[in-house]
Amino acid sequence: MASTGKQVLVTLRKQIADGILKGGQRLAEIPTAESLGVSRMPVRMAFKALEQEGFLTKAGRGYTVRETSPEDITGAIEVRGVLEGLAARQAVERGLDPNVLPTLKQCLRDGDALFVKGHLTDDDFGSYHDMNCLFHDTIVNASHNPAIAEALARNQHLPFASVKALAVDPNQPEREFRRFYYAHLQHHSIVDALERGQSARAEGLMREHANTTLNYADEEQQNERSRRIRRKTSS
Protein backbone atom coordinates (compact mmCIF):
# COMPACT_ATOMS: atom_id res chain seq x y z
CA MET A 1 0.00 0.00 0.00
CA ALA A 2 2.33 2.69 -1.26
CA SER A 3 1.11 6.27 -0.96
CA THR A 4 -1.04 7.60 -3.76
CA GLY A 5 1.55 10.03 -4.99
CA LYS A 6 4.26 7.40 -5.39
CA GLN A 7 1.79 5.09 -7.06
CA VAL A 8 0.87 7.75 -9.61
CA LEU A 9 4.53 8.51 -10.20
CA VAL A 10 5.57 4.93 -10.90
CA THR A 11 2.46 4.32 -12.99
CA LEU A 12 3.15 7.29 -15.25
CA ARG A 13 6.84 6.44 -15.41
CA LYS A 14 6.06 2.91 -16.47
CA GLN A 15 3.51 4.09 -19.02
CA ILE A 16 6.13 6.34 -20.55
CA ALA A 17 8.81 3.66 -20.47
CA ASP A 18 6.44 1.12 -22.01
CA GLY A 19 5.47 3.51 -24.77
CA ILE A 20 1.82 3.70 -23.74
CA LEU A 21 2.39 7.43 -23.54
CA LYS A 22 4.15 8.21 -26.79
CA GLY A 23 6.82 10.81 -27.27
CA GLY A 24 5.49 14.26 -28.07
CA GLN A 25 2.09 13.47 -26.60
CA ARG A 26 0.54 16.25 -24.53
CA LEU A 27 -0.42 15.52 -20.95
CA ALA A 28 -2.97 17.55 -19.00
CA GLU A 29 -3.62 17.22 -15.29
CA ILE A 30 -7.35 16.66 -15.25
CA PRO A 31 -7.62 13.84 -17.82
CA THR A 32 -4.74 11.88 -16.32
CA ALA A 33 -6.10 12.40 -12.82
CA GLU A 34 -9.50 11.11 -13.87
CA SER A 35 -8.06 8.16 -15.78
CA LEU A 36 -6.07 7.16 -12.70
CA GLY A 37 -8.97 7.78 -10.36
CA VAL A 38 -7.15 10.23 -8.13
CA SER A 39 -7.31 13.95 -7.52
CA ARG A 40 -5.20 16.43 -9.43
CA MET A 41 -2.73 16.94 -6.59
CA PRO A 42 -0.68 13.73 -6.83
CA VAL A 43 -0.67 14.14 -10.60
CA ARG A 44 0.77 17.63 -10.24
CA MET A 45 3.48 16.28 -7.97
CA ALA A 46 4.22 13.43 -10.34
CA PHE A 47 4.41 15.77 -13.35
CA LYS A 48 6.90 17.99 -11.56
CA ALA A 49 8.99 14.98 -10.58
CA LEU A 50 8.86 13.51 -14.07
CA GLU A 51 9.93 16.85 -15.50
CA GLN A 52 12.94 16.88 -13.21
CA GLU A 53 13.71 13.30 -14.20
CA GLY A 54 13.67 14.24 -17.85
CA PHE A 55 10.60 12.27 -18.87
CA LEU A 56 8.39 15.30 -19.46
CA THR A 57 9.13 18.76 -20.78
CA LYS A 58 7.01 21.77 -19.98
CA ALA A 59 5.42 22.93 -23.21
CA GLY A 60 3.60 26.18 -22.57
CA ARG A 61 0.45 25.01 -20.90
CA GLY A 62 0.87 21.47 -19.64
CA TYR A 63 3.58 18.96 -20.39
CA THR A 64 4.58 16.82 -23.33
CA VAL A 65 6.21 13.42 -23.20
CA ARG A 66 9.81 13.83 -24.17
CA GLU A 67 10.76 12.06 -27.37
CA THR A 68 14.11 10.33 -27.28
CA SER A 69 15.96 10.07 -30.53
CA PRO A 70 18.41 7.21 -31.16
CA GLU A 71 21.17 9.79 -30.89
CA ASP A 72 19.99 10.65 -27.37
CA ILE A 73 20.29 7.01 -26.38
CA THR A 74 23.76 6.49 -27.83
CA GLY A 75 24.87 9.73 -26.23
CA ALA A 76 23.53 8.65 -22.85
CA ILE A 77 25.30 5.30 -23.10
CA GLU A 78 28.51 7.13 -23.93
CA VAL A 79 28.01 9.20 -20.80
CA ARG A 80 27.41 6.07 -18.77
CA GLY A 81 30.68 4.68 -20.11
CA VAL A 82 32.83 7.58 -18.97
CA LEU A 83 31.08 7.77 -15.61
CA GLU A 84 31.44 4.07 -14.84
CA GLY A 85 34.98 4.24 -16.15
CA LEU A 86 35.69 7.04 -13.71
CA ALA A 87 34.12 4.95 -10.96
CA ALA A 88 36.40 2.01 -11.71
CA ARG A 89 39.48 4.18 -11.83
CA GLN A 90 38.70 6.00 -8.60
CA ALA A 91 37.81 2.73 -6.90
CA VAL A 92 41.31 1.47 -7.63
CA GLU A 93 43.03 4.73 -6.77
CA ARG A 94 41.29 5.08 -3.42
CA GLY A 95 41.97 1.47 -2.61
CA LEU A 96 39.28 -1.17 -2.75
CA ASP A 97 37.19 -1.86 0.31
CA PRO A 98 37.77 -5.43 1.52
CA ASN A 99 34.29 -6.60 0.52
CA VAL A 100 34.41 -5.30 -3.05
CA LEU A 101 36.54 -7.96 -4.72
CA PRO A 102 34.72 -10.88 -3.05
CA THR A 103 31.37 -9.49 -4.22
CA LEU A 104 32.62 -9.01 -7.78
CA LYS A 105 34.19 -12.47 -7.87
CA GLN A 106 30.92 -13.97 -6.71
CA CYS A 107 29.29 -12.16 -9.64
CA LEU A 108 31.85 -13.74 -11.95
CA ARG A 109 31.18 -17.22 -10.56
CA ASP A 110 27.42 -16.74 -10.85
CA GLY A 111 27.85 -15.66 -14.46
CA ASP A 112 30.19 -18.55 -15.23
CA ALA A 113 27.58 -20.96 -13.90
CA LEU A 114 25.00 -19.46 -16.23
CA PHE A 115 27.09 -19.75 -19.37
CA VAL A 116 28.50 -23.29 -18.99
CA LYS A 117 25.29 -24.77 -20.38
CA GLY A 118 25.86 -23.02 -23.69
CA HIS A 119 22.42 -21.43 -23.83
CA LEU A 120 20.30 -19.12 -21.65
CA THR A 121 16.72 -19.60 -20.46
CA ASP A 122 14.44 -16.74 -19.52
CA ASP A 123 15.30 -17.30 -15.87
CA ASP A 124 18.97 -17.17 -16.80
CA PHE A 125 18.49 -13.78 -18.39
CA GLY A 126 16.82 -12.62 -15.20
CA SER A 127 19.66 -13.99 -13.10
CA TYR A 128 22.19 -12.35 -15.38
CA HIS A 129 20.34 -9.07 -15.09
CA ASP A 130 20.44 -9.19 -11.28
CA MET A 131 24.10 -10.15 -11.27
CA ASN A 132 24.89 -7.41 -13.76
CA CYS A 133 23.18 -4.75 -11.67
CA LEU A 134 25.05 -5.89 -8.56
CA PHE A 135 28.34 -5.85 -10.47
CA HIS A 136 27.91 -2.32 -11.75
CA ASP A 137 26.48 -0.96 -8.51
CA THR A 138 29.37 -2.45 -6.59
CA ILE A 139 31.93 -0.67 -8.74
CA VAL A 140 30.07 2.62 -8.67
CA ASN A 141 29.81 2.45 -4.88
CA ALA A 142 33.43 1.37 -4.56
CA SER A 143 34.47 4.70 -6.06
CA HIS A 144 33.13 6.46 -2.94
CA ASN A 145 32.14 9.31 -5.24
CA PRO A 146 28.44 10.03 -4.78
CA ALA A 147 28.47 12.45 -7.71
CA ILE A 148 28.94 9.53 -10.06
CA ALA A 149 25.86 7.70 -8.83
CA GLU A 150 23.86 10.90 -9.04
CA ALA A 151 24.96 11.63 -12.56
CA LEU A 152 24.22 8.06 -13.56
CA ALA A 153 20.77 8.22 -12.01
CA ARG A 154 19.91 10.83 -14.62
CA ASN A 155 20.63 8.40 -17.43
CA GLN A 156 18.72 5.50 -15.95
CA HIS A 157 15.57 6.98 -17.44
CA LEU A 158 16.33 6.64 -21.10
CA PRO A 159 15.52 3.23 -22.54
CA PHE A 160 18.58 1.08 -23.36
CA ALA A 161 20.87 3.58 -21.64
CA SER A 162 20.63 2.11 -18.17
CA VAL A 163 22.30 -0.97 -16.82
CA LYS A 164 18.98 -2.02 -15.34
CA ALA A 165 17.19 -1.84 -18.67
CA LEU A 166 19.00 -4.37 -20.81
CA ALA A 167 16.66 -5.67 -23.43
CA VAL A 168 16.72 -9.18 -24.78
CA ASP A 169 15.74 -10.06 -28.31
CA PRO A 170 13.95 -13.43 -27.94
CA ASN A 171 14.13 -14.10 -31.67
CA GLN A 172 17.93 -14.31 -31.69
CA PRO A 173 18.79 -16.48 -28.67
CA GLU A 174 22.22 -17.56 -29.88
CA ARG A 175 23.20 -14.00 -30.77
CA GLU A 176 22.00 -12.81 -27.37
CA PHE A 177 23.97 -15.59 -25.73
CA ARG A 178 27.15 -14.42 -27.45
CA ARG A 179 26.44 -10.81 -26.59
CA PHE A 180 25.96 -11.48 -22.89
CA TYR A 181 28.87 -13.90 -22.83
CA TYR A 182 31.12 -11.24 -24.31
CA ALA A 183 29.91 -8.78 -21.69
CA HIS A 184 30.65 -11.34 -19.01
CA LEU A 185 34.17 -11.87 -20.33
CA GLN A 186 34.60 -8.13 -20.05
CA HIS A 187 33.51 -8.40 -16.43
CA HIS A 188 36.35 -10.87 -15.91
CA SER A 189 38.86 -8.48 -17.43
CA ILE A 190 37.55 -5.60 -15.33
CA VAL A 191 37.92 -7.56 -12.10
CA ASP A 192 41.39 -8.58 -13.17
CA ALA A 193 42.33 -4.94 -13.71
CA LEU A 194 40.82 -3.91 -10.39
CA GLU A 195 42.66 -6.68 -8.58
CA ARG A 196 46.01 -5.74 -10.10
CA GLY A 197 45.48 -2.09 -9.30
CA GLN A 198 45.52 -1.15 -12.99
CA SER A 199 43.30 1.89 -12.73
CA ALA A 200 43.68 3.17 -16.28
CA ARG A 201 43.04 -0.30 -17.73
CA ALA A 202 39.97 -0.68 -15.54
CA GLU A 203 38.69 2.68 -16.74
CA GLY A 204 39.19 1.83 -20.38
CA LEU A 205 37.57 -1.58 -20.02
CA MET A 206 34.58 -0.08 -18.26
CA ARG A 207 34.12 2.43 -21.06
CA GLU A 208 34.30 -0.27 -23.68
CA HIS A 209 31.90 -2.36 -21.66
CA ALA A 210 29.25 0.35 -22.00
CA ASN A 211 30.04 0.43 -25.70
CA THR A 212 28.91 -3.18 -25.92
CA THR A 213 25.44 -2.01 -25.01
CA LEU A 214 25.88 0.86 -27.44
CA ASN A 215 26.54 -1.45 -30.35
CA TYR A 216 23.45 -3.40 -29.49
CA ALA A 217 21.38 -0.22 -29.31
CA ASP A 218 22.76 0.68 -32.72
CA GLU A 219 21.57 -2.62 -34.09
CA GLU A 220 18.19 -1.98 -32.52
CA GLN A 221 18.15 1.34 -34.33
CA GLN A 222 19.04 -0.40 -37.56
CA ASN A 223 16.21 -2.87 -37.06
CA GLU A 224 13.80 -0.10 -36.18
CA ARG A 225 14.95 1.90 -39.17
CA SER A 226 14.62 -0.97 -41.60
CA ARG A 227 11.27 -1.83 -40.08
CA ARG A 228 10.16 1.73 -40.67
CA ILE A 229 11.42 1.63 -44.22
CA ARG A 230 9.71 -1.67 -44.81
CA ARG A 231 6.51 -0.22 -43.45
CA LYS A 232 6.91 2.78 -45.66
CA THR A 233 7.54 0.77 -48.82
CA SER A 234 4.71 -1.65 -48.10
CA SER A 235 2.15 1.12 -47.66
Next chain:
Amino acid sequence: MASTGKQVLVTLRKQIADGILKGGQRLAEIPTAESLGVSRMPVRMAFKALEQEGFLTKAGRGYTVRETSPEDITGAIEVRGVLEGLAARQAVERGLDPNVLPTLKQCLRDGDALFVKGHLTDDDFGSYHDMNCLFHDTIVNASHNPAIAEALARNQHLPFASVKALAVDPNQPEREFRRFYYAHLQHHSIVDALERGQSARAEGLMREHANTTLNYADEEQQNERSRRIRRKTSS
Protein backbone atom coordinates in the same frame (compact mmCIF):
# COMPACT_ATOMS: atom_id res chain seq x y z
CA MET B 1 6.59 39.23 -11.55
CA ALA B 2 7.60 35.61 -11.54
CA SER B 3 5.07 33.16 -10.20
CA THR B 4 5.06 32.51 -6.47
CA GLY B 5 6.31 28.96 -6.83
CA LYS B 6 9.39 29.92 -8.82
CA GLN B 7 10.05 32.76 -6.43
CA VAL B 8 10.00 30.40 -3.47
CA LEU B 9 12.22 27.95 -5.30
CA VAL B 10 14.93 30.46 -6.18
CA THR B 11 14.75 32.03 -2.72
CA LEU B 12 15.30 28.71 -0.98
CA ARG B 13 17.98 27.75 -3.47
CA LYS B 14 19.83 30.98 -2.85
CA GLN B 15 19.47 30.62 0.92
CA ILE B 16 21.01 27.16 0.72
CA ALA B 17 23.79 28.27 -1.62
CA ASP B 18 24.57 31.28 0.57
CA GLY B 19 24.71 29.14 3.67
CA ILE B 20 21.77 30.84 5.37
CA LEU B 21 20.26 27.38 5.58
CA LYS B 22 23.09 25.29 6.93
CA GLY B 23 23.82 21.69 6.03
CA GLY B 24 21.95 19.19 8.14
CA GLN B 25 19.32 21.71 9.15
CA ARG B 26 15.79 20.38 9.22
CA LEU B 27 13.18 22.12 7.10
CA ALA B 28 9.45 21.87 7.77
CA GLU B 29 6.76 23.14 5.44
CA ILE B 30 4.78 25.35 7.78
CA PRO B 31 7.60 27.43 9.28
CA THR B 32 9.22 28.09 5.91
CA ALA B 33 5.86 28.92 4.36
CA GLU B 34 5.12 31.40 7.16
CA SER B 35 8.58 32.94 7.02
CA LEU B 36 8.18 33.49 3.28
CA GLY B 37 4.62 34.73 3.63
CA VAL B 38 3.10 32.18 1.27
CA SER B 39 0.93 29.16 1.66
CA ARG B 40 2.30 25.65 2.11
CA MET B 41 1.64 24.61 -1.48
CA PRO B 42 4.49 26.41 -3.29
CA VAL B 43 6.81 25.35 -0.48
CA ARG B 44 5.82 21.73 -1.03
CA MET B 45 6.55 22.09 -4.73
CA ALA B 46 9.87 23.79 -4.04
CA PHE B 47 10.90 21.12 -1.54
CA LYS B 48 10.19 18.39 -4.05
CA ALA B 49 12.16 20.21 -6.73
CA LEU B 50 15.07 20.92 -4.40
CA GLU B 51 15.14 17.27 -3.42
CA GLN B 52 15.40 16.29 -7.07
CA GLU B 53 18.16 18.85 -7.53
CA GLY B 54 20.11 17.35 -4.68
CA PHE B 55 19.85 20.28 -2.29
CA LEU B 56 17.52 18.56 0.16
CA THR B 57 17.22 14.98 1.29
CA LYS B 58 14.06 13.50 2.69
CA ALA B 59 14.76 12.57 6.30
CA GLY B 60 11.75 10.69 7.65
CA ARG B 61 9.37 13.53 8.37
CA GLY B 62 10.36 16.60 6.44
CA TYR B 63 13.60 17.43 4.70
CA THR B 64 17.12 18.27 5.77
CA VAL B 65 19.56 20.50 3.95
CA ARG B 66 22.17 18.32 2.38
CA GLU B 67 25.64 18.81 3.77
CA THR B 68 28.40 18.71 1.20
CA SER B 69 31.71 17.36 2.36
CA PRO B 70 34.95 18.42 0.65
CA GLU B 71 35.09 14.92 -0.80
CA ASP B 72 31.71 15.49 -2.44
CA ILE B 73 33.07 18.60 -4.13
CA THR B 74 36.26 16.99 -5.38
CA GLY B 75 34.26 14.03 -6.61
CA ALA B 76 31.86 16.30 -8.46
CA ILE B 77 34.72 18.16 -10.10
CA GLU B 78 36.19 14.85 -11.19
CA VAL B 79 32.83 14.01 -12.74
CA ARG B 80 32.78 17.35 -14.51
CA GLY B 81 36.21 16.58 -15.91
CA VAL B 82 35.25 13.30 -17.53
CA LEU B 83 31.99 14.72 -18.85
CA GLU B 84 33.57 17.79 -20.40
CA GLY B 85 36.37 15.59 -21.68
CA LEU B 86 33.79 13.40 -23.36
CA ALA B 87 32.18 16.51 -24.80
CA ALA B 88 35.46 17.68 -26.32
CA ARG B 89 36.20 14.25 -27.79
CA GLN B 90 32.76 13.81 -29.29
CA ALA B 91 32.81 17.35 -30.64
CA VAL B 92 35.94 16.48 -32.61
CA GLU B 93 34.72 13.05 -33.69
CA ARG B 94 31.39 14.33 -34.97
CA GLY B 95 33.07 17.19 -36.74
CA LEU B 96 32.97 20.73 -35.45
CA ASP B 97 30.16 23.00 -36.49
CA PRO B 98 31.53 25.94 -38.50
CA ASN B 99 30.79 28.48 -35.77
CA VAL B 100 32.48 26.58 -32.93
CA LEU B 101 36.12 27.37 -33.63
CA PRO B 102 35.49 31.09 -34.28
CA THR B 103 33.62 31.38 -30.98
CA LEU B 104 36.36 29.60 -29.07
CA LYS B 105 39.09 31.68 -30.71
CA GLN B 106 37.23 34.84 -29.78
CA CYS B 107 37.27 33.54 -26.20
CA LEU B 108 41.02 33.07 -26.47
CA ARG B 109 41.51 36.62 -27.80
CA ASP B 110 39.29 38.05 -25.05
CA GLY B 111 41.29 36.18 -22.45
CA ASP B 112 44.61 37.25 -23.97
CA ALA B 113 43.49 40.87 -23.77
CA LEU B 114 42.74 40.44 -20.06
CA PHE B 115 46.11 38.96 -19.16
CA VAL B 116 48.47 41.26 -21.08
CA LYS B 117 48.27 43.85 -18.29
CA GLY B 118 49.84 41.40 -15.85
CA HIS B 119 47.14 41.80 -13.22
CA LEU B 120 43.36 41.40 -12.98
CA THR B 121 40.79 43.88 -11.66
CA ASP B 122 37.43 42.83 -10.30
CA ASP B 123 35.87 43.63 -13.66
CA ASP B 124 38.49 41.48 -15.31
CA PHE B 125 37.51 38.54 -13.13
CA GLY B 126 33.91 39.08 -14.16
CA SER B 127 34.89 39.22 -17.84
CA TYR B 128 36.97 36.09 -17.44
CA HIS B 129 34.05 34.35 -15.79
CA ASP B 130 31.74 35.20 -18.69
CA MET B 131 34.32 34.16 -21.24
CA ASN B 132 34.97 30.94 -19.34
CA CYS B 133 31.29 30.03 -19.24
CA LEU B 134 30.96 30.67 -22.98
CA PHE B 135 34.04 28.58 -23.67
CA HIS B 136 32.81 25.57 -21.73
CA ASP B 137 29.22 25.84 -22.93
CA THR B 138 30.41 26.02 -26.51
CA ILE B 139 32.34 22.80 -26.19
CA VAL B 140 29.54 20.99 -24.39
CA ASN B 141 27.06 22.06 -27.05
CA ALA B 142 29.48 21.19 -29.83
CA SER B 143 29.34 17.57 -28.70
CA HIS B 144 25.68 17.42 -29.77
CA ASN B 145 25.14 15.06 -26.86
CA PRO B 146 22.34 16.41 -24.67
CA ALA B 147 23.02 13.76 -22.04
CA ILE B 148 26.29 15.48 -21.19
CA ALA B 149 24.65 18.82 -20.50
CA GLU B 150 22.00 17.10 -18.40
CA ALA B 151 24.54 15.21 -16.36
CA LEU B 152 26.56 18.38 -15.88
CA ALA B 153 23.48 20.29 -14.76
CA ARG B 154 23.38 18.04 -11.74
CA ASN B 155 26.81 19.16 -10.62
CA GLN B 156 26.14 22.86 -11.04
CA HIS B 157 24.56 22.85 -7.62
CA LEU B 158 27.57 22.00 -5.51
CA PRO B 159 29.74 24.98 -4.63
CA PHE B 160 33.11 25.05 -6.43
CA ALA B 161 32.09 22.15 -8.68
CA SER B 162 30.48 24.24 -11.41
CA VAL B 163 32.13 26.26 -14.10
CA LYS B 164 29.82 29.12 -13.26
CA ALA B 165 30.84 29.19 -9.62
CA LEU B 166 34.52 29.94 -9.74
CA ALA B 167 35.55 31.64 -6.57
CA VAL B 168 38.25 34.24 -6.34
CA ASP B 169 40.39 34.74 -3.28
CA PRO B 170 40.82 38.53 -3.11
CA ASN B 171 43.66 38.21 -0.59
CA GLN B 172 45.97 36.49 -3.06
CA PRO B 173 45.64 38.50 -6.29
CA GLU B 174 48.92 37.39 -7.83
CA ARG B 175 48.25 33.73 -7.07
CA GLU B 176 44.78 34.07 -8.56
CA PHE B 177 46.27 35.72 -11.62
CA ARG B 178 48.63 32.78 -12.15
CA ARG B 179 45.82 30.30 -11.60
CA PHE B 180 43.51 31.89 -14.15
CA TYR B 181 46.37 32.44 -16.55
CA TYR B 182 47.26 28.76 -16.37
CA ALA B 183 43.63 27.88 -17.02
CA HIS B 184 43.64 30.20 -19.99
CA LEU B 185 46.76 28.59 -21.39
CA GLN B 186 44.94 25.30 -21.11
CA HIS B 187 42.13 26.86 -23.14
CA HIS B 188 44.67 27.59 -25.86
CA SER B 189 45.88 24.00 -25.85
CA ILE B 190 42.31 22.70 -25.96
CA VAL B 191 41.45 24.83 -28.98
CA ASP B 192 44.65 23.68 -30.65
CA ALA B 193 43.68 20.05 -30.11
CA LEU B 194 40.16 20.65 -31.38
CA GLU B 195 41.46 22.42 -34.46
CA ARG B 196 43.89 19.62 -35.30
CA GLY B 197 41.22 16.98 -34.80
CA GLN B 198 43.11 15.42 -31.89
CA SER B 199 40.13 14.06 -30.03
CA ALA B 200 41.99 12.05 -27.40
CA ARG B 201 44.29 14.98 -26.63
CA ALA B 202 41.32 17.30 -26.36
CA GLU B 203 39.66 14.89 -23.96
CA GLY B 204 42.71 14.60 -21.76
CA LEU B 205 43.27 18.34 -21.69
CA MET B 206 39.67 18.96 -20.76
CA ARG B 207 39.93 16.52 -17.88
CA GLU B 208 43.10 18.13 -16.62
CA HIS B 209 41.48 21.52 -17.01
CA ALA B 210 38.81 20.53 -14.48
CA ASN B 211 41.59 19.29 -12.23
CA THR B 212 42.92 22.85 -12.09
CA THR B 213 39.74 23.81 -10.29
CA LEU B 214 40.11 20.67 -8.20
CA ASN B 215 43.52 21.68 -6.94
CA TYR B 216 42.14 25.04 -5.96
CA ALA B 217 39.28 23.40 -4.08
CA ASP B 218 41.83 21.24 -2.34
CA GLU B 219 43.70 24.33 -1.25
CA GLU B 220 40.44 25.78 -0.02
CA GLN B 221 39.96 22.64 1.99
CA GLN B 222 43.46 22.97 3.38
CA ASN B 223 42.78 26.54 4.38
CA GLU B 224 39.49 25.58 5.94
CA ARG B 225 41.11 22.67 7.71
CA SER B 226 43.99 24.74 9.07
CA ARG B 227 41.54 27.43 10.07
CA ARG B 228 39.57 24.84 11.95
CA ILE B 229 42.73 23.53 13.59
CA ARG B 230 43.83 27.02 14.52
CA ARG B 231 40.43 27.64 16.02
CA LYS B 232 40.64 24.40 17.87
CA THR B 233 44.10 25.06 19.30
CA SER B 234 43.30 28.63 20.27
CA SER B 235 40.25 27.59 22.28
Next chain:
DNA sequence: TTGTATTTAATTGGATCCAATAACCGTTGG
Protein backbone atom coordinates in the same frame (compact mmCIF):
# COMPACT_ATOMS: atom_id res chain seq x y z
C1' DT C 1 15.71 2.96 36.60
C1' DT C 2 14.84 1.56 32.14
C1' DG C 3 12.16 -0.08 28.49
C1' DT C 4 7.93 -0.38 26.24
C1' DA C 5 3.47 0.92 25.07
C1' DT C 6 -0.05 4.18 24.53
C1' DT C 7 -1.68 8.56 23.74
C1' DT C 8 -1.37 12.98 21.94
C1' DA C 9 0.20 16.46 19.09
C1' DA C 10 2.15 18.00 14.93
C1' DT C 11 3.36 17.62 10.28
C1' DT C 12 2.80 15.79 5.88
C1' DG C 13 -0.05 14.31 1.93
C1' DG C 14 -4.53 14.40 -0.58
C1' DA C 15 -8.90 16.76 -2.03
C1' DT C 16 -11.53 20.60 -3.20
C1' DC C 17 -12.11 25.42 -4.17
C1' DC C 18 -10.92 29.76 -6.27
C1' DA C 19 -8.41 32.92 -8.98
C1' DA C 20 -5.46 34.00 -12.76
C1' DT C 21 -3.68 33.20 -17.10
C1' DA C 22 -3.22 31.42 -21.56
C1' DA C 23 -5.14 29.41 -25.67
C1' DC C 24 -8.70 29.22 -29.03
C1' DC C 25 -12.39 30.85 -31.70
C1' DG C 26 -15.26 34.17 -33.62
C1' DT C 27 -16.07 38.59 -35.28
C1' DT C 28 -14.92 42.85 -37.24
C1' DG C 29 -12.17 46.07 -39.67
C1' DG C 30 -8.81 47.13 -43.09
Next chain:
DNA sequence: CCAACGGTTATTGGATCCAATTAAATACAA
Protein backbone atom coordinates in the same frame (compact mmCIF):
# COMPACT_ATOMS: atom_id res chain seq x y z
C1' DC D 1 -9.59 37.74 -47.85
C1' DC D 2 -6.49 38.18 -44.15
C1' DA D 3 -5.16 39.89 -39.89
C1' DA D 4 -5.93 41.60 -35.46
C1' DC D 5 -8.48 42.25 -31.38
C1' DG D 6 -11.63 40.84 -27.95
C1' DG D 7 -14.27 37.44 -25.57
C1' DT D 8 -14.96 32.94 -23.83
C1' DT D 9 -13.41 28.70 -22.10
C1' DA D 10 -10.44 25.55 -20.14
C1' DT D 11 -6.38 24.46 -17.64
C1' DT D 12 -2.91 25.48 -14.43
C1' DG D 13 -1.26 27.29 -9.95
C1' DG D 14 -2.21 28.80 -5.15
C1' DA D 15 -4.91 28.47 -0.75
C1' DT D 16 -7.43 26.16 2.65
C1' DC D 17 -9.31 22.08 4.71
C1' DC D 18 -9.24 17.34 6.28
C1' DA D 19 -7.42 12.90 7.16
C1' DA D 20 -3.69 9.86 8.07
C1' DT D 21 0.65 8.82 9.68
C1' DT D 22 4.46 9.40 12.48
C1' DA D 23 7.20 10.99 16.12
C1' DA D 24 7.65 12.38 20.69
C1' DA D 25 6.47 12.38 25.36
C1' DT D 26 4.62 10.45 29.31
C1' DA D 27 3.12 6.85 32.13
C1' DC D 28 3.20 2.28 33.68
C1' DA D 29 5.27 -2.02 34.50
C1' DA D 30 9.13 -4.98 35.10
